[in-house]
Amino acid sequence: MEENTKEVSIGWQSDKPLSKSLVLLLEKELWTDVTFTFRSEEEVVEVKGHTVILAARSPVFQAMFFGQMERKREVEIEDASPESFKLFLKCLYTDDVDLDEESVIRVIEIAHKYQLGYLLDLCSEQLAKSIRVDNACHILNLAVFYNLNKLQKEACNFVDDHVHEILETPGFMNISVETLRVMLAGDTLYDEELNIFRKCVDWAENKCKEQNLEPSDQNKRNALGDAFFFLRLPSLSLFDYTENVANTNLLSTEESHKIYMYKGSPSLQMDLRNSIIQRKPRLATILLPGDQMEIKFNCPNDIYLLGVMLDQSKEYLHQYQVPSFYSTSDENNQPDRHLSAIALHGELVIQETGFNVTFQTPYLPKIPNFISLNEKVLLKGNNESYTITLKVTLCTSYNVLYLEQLRNIFVEEDNSLNRYQSQYRSICCDRESSQVRLLKILYKGWPCSKYQHFITGLQFQNVSNR
Structure with a gap:
């Protein structure tokens, strides 16, 4: 030693x-x-x-x-x-x-x-x-080659999120056929299928050149291997299929005939080798009928629920003025809008999963509000039924530094105005002169109001099938 x-x-x-x-x-x-x-x-x-x-x-x-x-x-x-x-x-x-x-x-x-x-x-x-657009294919290639499942999943998710740009990179032309198959197998590789098809043909032609082979349709098909069957050719329009696929020799006569039969009558039970599953976008929205605080929906495939959208178009919501603070020491009596804001507070429950989350989000009059969940919620597919209930409170939130200065708060109801008037008296320190002065604030509006908010849609992320 x-x-x-x-x-x-x-x-x-x-x-x-x-x-x-x-x-x-x-x-x-x-x-x-x-x-x-x-x-x-x-x-x-x-x-x-x-x-x-x-x-x-x-x-x-x-x-x-x-x-x-x-x-x-x-x-x-x-x-x-x-x-x-x-x-x-x-x-x-x-x-x-x-x-x-x-x-x-x-x-x-x-x-x-x-x-x-x-x-x-x-x-x-x-x-x-x-992972970036310019290196995503190289990293995915590495993950597939060394069987790094976690890295492969991250790389696939990134590719799905930037598929159109990534198909244009030199890195795409250099991936292996195994990596190409992994990419094409993803139902969330969402782009125009015709564009995906064309890029794959370009990839196959490049592989033929690397092997000093004539870039014939048959050699291209051989280069694509079983990745070819993950091209969703049956999902192309009849025109795109005829103009760009059927007039090549990439498919046999029998394969092409079956696709034509399927497109003529999708209900027929055809033994198609190419996948007929429609690709889905990573981020998607389900629009729902309004006028409900509780909704039920069926989930055809696994999704991550990201949040819900609320309807802000109801006229009675707009009868409220945006609350403002008025300083009596201000000669023009102009509101200081830095001192107050409106927020939505509430609770969202998914009954079948027991999921419960509280939220807070800004209130934007006349603009659809989106409640974003702090965590993704996995909802399993296979047309499982889910029920979402929502309780919402509209309230004001104050500037934190200003709250620290408040003293002696009292609220009185003015029936003639049919609204609340709140007066805040505070002894504040003038930092510039180091003198103590009296500040009187009048608050018009409502400090808290419960009302019906309507769910108009769900935003979610489709779960990759890789």
Whole structure:
């Protein structure tokens, strides 16, 4: 066993957490017992490690160093650079994956080889934060190749949200056929099907060129493999199908005939190989009849409920004036609208799930209001029936700093005006002159009013089927 303790002193561990102690062991090569070698035409590079730490993290290293075969003291690495392997070892020793996009990808490639599942999860979470339109296809390709399910889901959701832009990127042309199949299989890959079809044909033509094959229709079809069957060709209009698909040799005569039969009579039971499931947008809205505080609806597929829309068009809602504060010390008696605002407070209940949430949202007269839930609510599909009930209160909310100054509040009802008048008296400090002055505020309107609000729609997110 190699021992290198010249650069450390007794007690160096006392003020360090475990991760920093392990990093020091690695960087200073203290008490290492295995050497990884990297050979090139110019030189041989050595990277040292500790078998017990490596075996504690990886079943591959455990079998390599403590299996039935002879214990290895030197391991030659041919599929990674010394720099990448050092980065990988540091992550293995510390679980610190605060890396840039390129570095985390290199760590993923090595961590997959040595079956470090926990480290792969950390890397996936890190990489998911950097998904953009220009790299989404590359990250999805990586997730599919290494079977990183969490990262694949995040990448697919991003692709669904930006499908039109992503189909135009060079990265789309470079994905594997397996990744293309994953993309096309998603019911929420929502774009014009004709555009998706054309981009896939372009992708297939590019693959033919890469393999030095003639870009014939048959070779394109072969390049697409079973991903071809996730093209929703039966959903195309009759004109688009005839003009762009039927006049090619991408389908056999029998396949094309069946699609024509289906389009002529969708109720016929046809053995279609291409999916007939209509793609759905990620974000969608269900419009509902108004005049109800309780609604029932059927859920055909799994959705995440994001919020509900409220009707603000009822005339009786607009009889109220937006409340204002009037200062008696103001000569013009103009309202100070910075001192008050209107808000909706309420409770939303989904009876069948037991879900209950309170909410607060600004009140916008004559503009449809949307109540956004703080958390997504999963509602299962298969035409399950759900009932949503809503209780709403309209009230005023005051400037917090102003509330701290209020004293001696009283409210009196004026029957002649059929409204409430509230007077607020407060002794406030004038910061500029440091003098105490009397401030009298008259509030016109209503501090709180319960009334009927009507649900007019639901906003939701379709759950990906990948």
